[in-house]
Amino acid sequence: MVFLLFASLFSFSLRSDPFPWNLQQKMSADDLSKVIQSALAATAGLGFGVTLFLSVRRQRTTEDAQATAEKNYGETLNLVRLQVEQQRSAELTALRTRYKDAAEQMGSTAVAVQVAGVYAMAFLADEWEVPARTRERQMSIDVLTSSFPSDRDADTRQALSVENPLTAGGLTKAIWKSIFQRAYSNNTFGQRWTGADVDLRRKNFADIDLPRSLSHRTFDFGSLHFGESTISSLTFNDCEFRDGKISFAKTQILGELKFVGCTFSGGELDLSVCLGAEKLAWSITFVECEFSGTGITFNGIGTSDSGVLFHDCTFLPSAKVLTGLPDCGSFDFDECQFHDKERVLQDLAPMRTKLSFSREKPPSLTAYRVEDLAAELWGSGPIAQ
Template sequence: MPSAVLPYLPAAVASAVLLLVWWVAKRKPKFRLARRHRPGDGHQGPVWRSVLAWFAVALVVGGGAGAGLLWSLGWPKLPRGVAFSTTEALDVLKIGLAVVAGFGGVVALAVNYRRQRVTEAAHVLTISQEERERTKLFNERFATTTAQLGHDQAAVRIAGVYALAGLADDWTAQRQTCVDVLCAYLRLPRERDEGEKEVVGTIFRVLRTHLGSPHEAGPWSDLDFDFTGVVFHEADFSEITFEGRVVFDGAVFRGPHTSFERTVFRDMTLSCHGTTFTSDQVSFRHALFDHATVEFVGTDFTGTSIDFAASGIRSRTVDFYRATLTDARIGFRSSEVAGTTIRFERCAVTGSRLDFSYLYPDLEARRSVSRLVLEGCTVQRSEVDLRGIAPDGTDVWFTDSSFQEVEVLADKRSDGTVLKVRRVEWVDSTLPGAATGRDRPST
C-alpha cells in the first residue's frame, strides 16, 4: 500500500464505521439513539439513555479509528520495560485529557440533540395549536355567514354572500365548500321578490369577480360549480374561465339572451343533462373549449338559437345525445374544430336549422382530423348546411337516420364532398349528388 495513503486510512475507517452505525439506526428503529418524536408530547426518554447511546457511538467510532491506525502501521508492538520520559508522560497525559474532553463533548452533543428535539416538538405543537385555532375561527365564521344567508331580510342575506366569499378567499382548504353553499342557495325554491332578485344578482357578481377573464383564470376557476335545477333569466357567463366541472343538469335558461361569449372552458366537463333552453339567443360565440367535454344529454332546445360561431373547440367531444330541437337553430359557422367529434346521436330535430358552414377553417397548421356525426337521428322539415367545410382533415357522417323534408346544402366538388352517408332514409329531401356511399333519396 502506498505510504501516502496510510495517514488517511484511520479517518476513512472511522467514517465508514459512522456510516454503518447510521445505516443500522435508520433501518432498525429499536437501535436508534433516541425515541422518535411524537407530535404533541415532546417526550424523549431519560437523558442518561441518550448519553449512553452517544458514548456507544463514540466508542465504536474511536475503536474503529484506532483499529484502522494500528492496521495501517502493521499492528506494531510496544517494547517491554521501556520507561517513559517526562515529555512522553506529558504527551500521554494530554492524550488522556483529550479523550476525557471528547467524552465531555459527547455529553454536550447528547444534551444539545435533546434540546433541539424538544424545541422542534414545541414548534410543531405551537403550529398545530395555531392551526386548530384558525380552523375554529373559520368554522365560527362559516356558521355565522350561513346563518346570514337564511335571514328574513334581503340586506342581511347580501351581507352573508359577501362574507362567505371573503371566507372562501381566506380558507383555501374549504373554498369548494363555501362555493357549494352559494350554488346551493341558487337551487333553493324562493319567492321572486325584488330583495331576493338582488341577492341572486349579488351571488352572480361575486362568481364573476372570482372567475377571472378569458386571458387569465381566477382564484375560483378550478372549482366545481353545481347549478342543477337552477332557473336562469338572462344568464351572463361571458368572458370568464372555468377549469372545473360545471353542471347545468335540469337547469332552465330563459329570457331574451343567455351569454357564454368568449368564455374559456379548459380541462373540464360542461354537463347539460336534461337542461332546457328557451332563451331567444344562447351565445357561445368566440368561446374556447380547450380539452373540454361538452354534454348536451336529453337537452330540450325549443324556439332558441344556439350559436357557437367562431368558437375554438379542441380535443374532446361535443355530444348532443337524445336532444330535442324544435324550431331551433344550432350554428357552428366558422368554428375552428381540431381533433374533436361533434356528435348528434338519437336526436329529434323538427323545423330547425343545423349550420356547420365553413367549419374547420384553420387546420393547415395542425392537420388534425375532426368528425361531424349524425347517427340514429330523426330530422324533419329542417335544413343542414355543410357549405364551405374544408375538405382536408374533415369527416362528416350521416348514419342510421331518417330525413323527411330536409334540405342538405353542400358544395359540389369534382372530387366529391366531405359527406358520407350510410343507411339513411330520405323522404322528400334533397342531398348533394356527389355525396359518397349515399342511399338514393325517395320522393
C-alpha cells in the first residue's frame, strides 16, 4: 500500500495522472521505470526510518525498564539486608538471653538445675560455631571450665558432699561429659569445638568419680590444658591427636597416664608431668600407637620408679623428635618399629636417663605412606610428585 501510494505520487508528478496503468495515457518504459525505482526507494527509506524509530523507542523502553528493575532490585536488596540484620540481631539477643539463663541455672543450689545449666551452656557454645562469634563461644566454654572445683575448693567441696552427696560430683561430671563429647571422631560441624581453648588447669580430678577412659576422640582443640591439676589415672583409647596443643605440664599423676591404639598425626603433646612434694612414682604408657607428626615433650619430675613405656608402637619417617627428658625414671621401647630411630631419639640422651630397647622390630614397608616412601626414595621434586 505504501509502495502504491508513492508510485501514484511519482506518476502524478510526471504526467498529472496518479494512475500509471491507465491505458488511455500510456507511460513510456523509462517513465515507468523511474516511477517504480522512486517508489521502491521511498518505500525503503520510509521503512528504514520507521524501523530506526521503533528501535530507538524499544531501546529507550528497555533502558527505562532496566533502570526501574535495578531500582527495584536495589530496594529489594536493601530490604533483604535489613531483614537479615534484624534476624541476626534477634538471634544474637536470643543467644545472649540463653547465655544469661544458663549461667543463672549453673549458679543454682539445686543439682538438677545446675546440670541443666551445664548442658544448656554447652549447646549454646555449639551454636556460637561461626567465625564471627568465636569470642562468644570461647566465653561459654570458659564458664564451663571455670565451674570445675579447683584444688583450693577442697573444704567447700567436702562440706557440700556432707550436705548433699550429689552436689559434689554431679556438676563436675556434666561439665566433663559436655567437653569431651565435643571431641568424638564422627561429630559434624556445630558439634565440635575445633580451635577452642579448654582450660582445665589447677583442678582436682582425683577426688571425683569421673570417667577414666576417653575413647574414639579426635583432638583438634586449639588447646587442652590439664596443667597443675591432679589426676589419679587417665586412658586415651583409639584417639587421634591432630591439631592444637594438649598439655599435662606440672600435672600430678597419681597413677598411670595411658595411650592405647592412638594416632599422633599433628599438633603438640606436652607431658612435662610432676608429682609435687609427694614425689610418687608415675607412669606414662603408649600401646600400639602410631607417631607421624605430633611433637611430644617430656620433662617430668618423679622417682626412680617413674617411667615412660612404648609397647608395639610405630614411628613413621615423618615422626617428630621426642624432646625433653625426665629428671628420673626411664624410657622403655618394647617391640617398636623405627623408620629413623636416631633422629627420633636424638634428644633423649642416655647420660641422663635410662633407655632400653627390647624385641625391636624392623621397619615395615606397609607402614610407609605414599608421600613418605616417595620422599625416602627420590626426595622432593617433580619425580617424587
